[in-house]
Amino acid sequence: MKKNLIITLILFIPLICILSCTTTNPVTGEKQVVLLSEEEEKRLGEELYPKYTQQFNGLFQDDRLQSYVTEVGRKVASYSHRPNLNYEFNVVNSSEANAYALPGGKISITRGLISSLENEAQLASVFAHELGHISALHTARAYTRSVMAELILTGVGMYLEKKDIKYKNYYMLGGYLVTGLVLLKYSRDDEREADKLGIEYLAKADYDPYQFVSVMQLLKSLEKRKPHKFEVLFRSHPLTDERIQTALTLYQTQYSQYTGVKNNEEFKTAIAKIKITEPAYALFDKGVESLQNKSITDALAYLKDASGKAPDHAIIRAYYGRALYESGRDEIAYRELESAYLLYPDQFHIRLYKGIADFETARFLEAIKDLKRADELIPDQAPVQFFLAKTYEYINRREESAAYYLKFLKMVDSGDWAEEAKQKLISWGYLRKET
Numbered sequence: 001m002k003k004n005l006i007i008t009l010i011l012f013i014p015l016i017c018i019l020s021c022t023t024t025n026p027v028t029g030e031k032q033v034v035l036l037s038e039e040e041e042k043r044l045g046e047e048l049y050p051k052y053t054q055q056f057n058g059l060f061q062d063d064r065l066q067s068y069v070t071e072v073g074r075k076v077a078s079y080s081h082r083p084n085l086n087y088e089f090n091v092v093n094s095s096e097a098n099a100y101a102l103p104g105g106k107i108s109i110t111r112g113l114i115s116s117l118e119n120e121a122q123l124a125s126v127f128a129h130e131l132g133h134i135s136a137l138h139t140a141r142a143y144t145r146s147v148m149a150e151l152i153l154t155g156v157g158m159y160l161e162k163k164d165i166k167y168k169n170y171y172m173l174g175g176y177l178v179t180g181l182v183l184l185k186y187s188r189d190d191e192r193e194a195d196k197l198g199i200e201y202l203a204k205a206d207y208d209p210y211q212f213v214s215v216m217q218l219l220k221s222l223e224k225r226k227p228h229k230f231e232v233l234f235r236s237h238p239l240t241d242e243r244i245q246t247a248l249t250l251y252q253t254q255y256s257q258y259t260g261v262k263n264n265e266e267f268k269t270a271i272a273k274i275k276i277t278e279p280a281y282a283l284f285d286k287g288v289e290s291l292q293n294k295s296i297t298d299a300l301a302y303l304k305d306a307s308g309k310a311p312d313h314a315i316i317r318a319y320y321g322r323a324l325y326e327s328g329r330d331e332i333a334y335r336e337l338e339s340a341y342l343l344y345p346d347q348f349h350i351r352l353y354k355g356i357a358d359f360e361t362a363r364f365l366e367a368i369k370d371l372k373r374a375d376e377l378i379p380d381q382a383p384v385q386f387f388l389a390k391t392y393e394y395i396n397r398r399e400e401s402a403a404y405y406l407k408f409l410k411m412v413d414s415g416d417w418a419e420e421a422k423q424k425l426i427s428w429g430y431l432r433k434e435t
Contacts, residue, residue: 026081027136027197036103041139042086045104049088052102054377056092057315058347060111060274065091068270072120073107073127079204081135081197089127091274093315095285097219097233101130103139111281112229115274116222120263121211125202128212129237132197138190191237195247199255208262209255216244280310288319291326299323307336314344322353330360341370348377352384359391367391382411389421402430 022031036044053059059066073089085105095112107130109123117123133139186194195212203209220239223230233239287302303320310316321336337354344350351374358367371388375381389404405421412418425431 023137025137027193032137042104045102045106048102049104049106049108051378052100052106053090053092053108054348056094056096056108056110057349058093058344060091060093061312061314061344062091062273065270065273068266069109069114069123072124076124076128076201076205076207077105077131079201080131085134095229095281097222097230099126099130099233099237101133101139103134105134107131107134111274113233114271115278116218117215117267118218118264119211120267120270121202121207121261122215122218123267124205124207125198125212125215128198128201128205129194131201132194133186133190135197136190136193138186138194186237188238191243192246195243196250199247199250203255203258203260206260208260209258210251211262213244213248213251216247220244277310277313280306280313280316283309284316284319287323291319291323296323296326300327312343314340314347314350317343318347318350318353321357325353325357325360330357333357334361334363346373346377348374348381351377352381355384356387359387359394362394364391364395380407380411382408382417385411386417386421389424393424398428402428406430 023037024030025032069091070089074087077083077085077087082105087105087107089107089109091114092108092110094110096110097113097116099107099109099113101107107127109126113126114123117126195216199209199212202212216239219230219233220241223233223239283302283306287299287306290296290299290302300320300323303316303323306316307313307320317336317340321333321340324330324333324336334354334357337350337357340350341354351370355367355370355374358364358370368388368391371384371391375384375388385404385408389401389408392398392401392404402425405425409418409421409425422431426433
């Protein structure tokens, strides 16, 4: 009876939300279903932004560039429909060509995308488009769709389990795949609206509005020449010829009389460090790909060369240290990772890889400190839980070790690490042996 009530409530929550969770869209003035109040949206953005930044290899380490993009972004944001949000802008250290907006006014552009642009007005165009998504509540509505889809799938899953439907796991898998694909990107109407708002904001901020069209044309041409670098951008923001033509028509009919700035020289000065390090990061990308393909000898060669060209770039040294660890050179790996740590102590991958090297070189207390910091930077990552478990095991703190092994098994239930965790927990009496 209680389970039936829970299922009924879960299935009806989306309907309740439709009836009660509405807000006024600041762009259109229409009422829309959004689960987040503005204060909740701000809090969610504050929580997610540092984690997303960490997942994209952290900040590109150039304080002057970070200040510059913040200044450009906030200038454009002041002309948006939501000028009072606490806007933040940064450059994350990823070679992927991408830009993204999170709820509450948090916007990032990757090193790979900003290095492809030609002037400040094009950078402002990228931010203006993302600001359009925030102003029109596209990011908040995407969150709403995500929550409602999760609630529906939870209810359906409980129903299938209750009825003992054959192949219920396949039904659930299909559901998650469908909703995942839908939630990965904005709708075509969202993209068109963000383009329209973006050109408007760009012109109001006294940038050349044609640069909005030119950056779309530039990215489309680059996507054809370098699809591997631009596939992420075009998956999250599909840039069709129709969108480009619509933006061009909008410029010609409404904004061609505006004479704004491009600021070529200021932009080139700001991204100078990125341009200088492009050869190093080209090698870095090959090294990371080789690591993923288990080609350790190639990875070592690429990453050693990359580190030599950019010795003050922590993420390059961190991956070189990881490659050294994979090749069995634990002490040399530790020294390289220690150097990366001193350059950028609060970066997830650096703390994770250093924590593993700490463990392998019997620096157990250091390993706990580094792995716990990694867990703070991006919580609940399986490798962090596994190596915390192993580290506590080696210093004979079984209760803490078992807790981390159990947490790991909730995330990963197959493979060598999972089997190792299960066997330890069975031998300690925390799990029953499977029959």
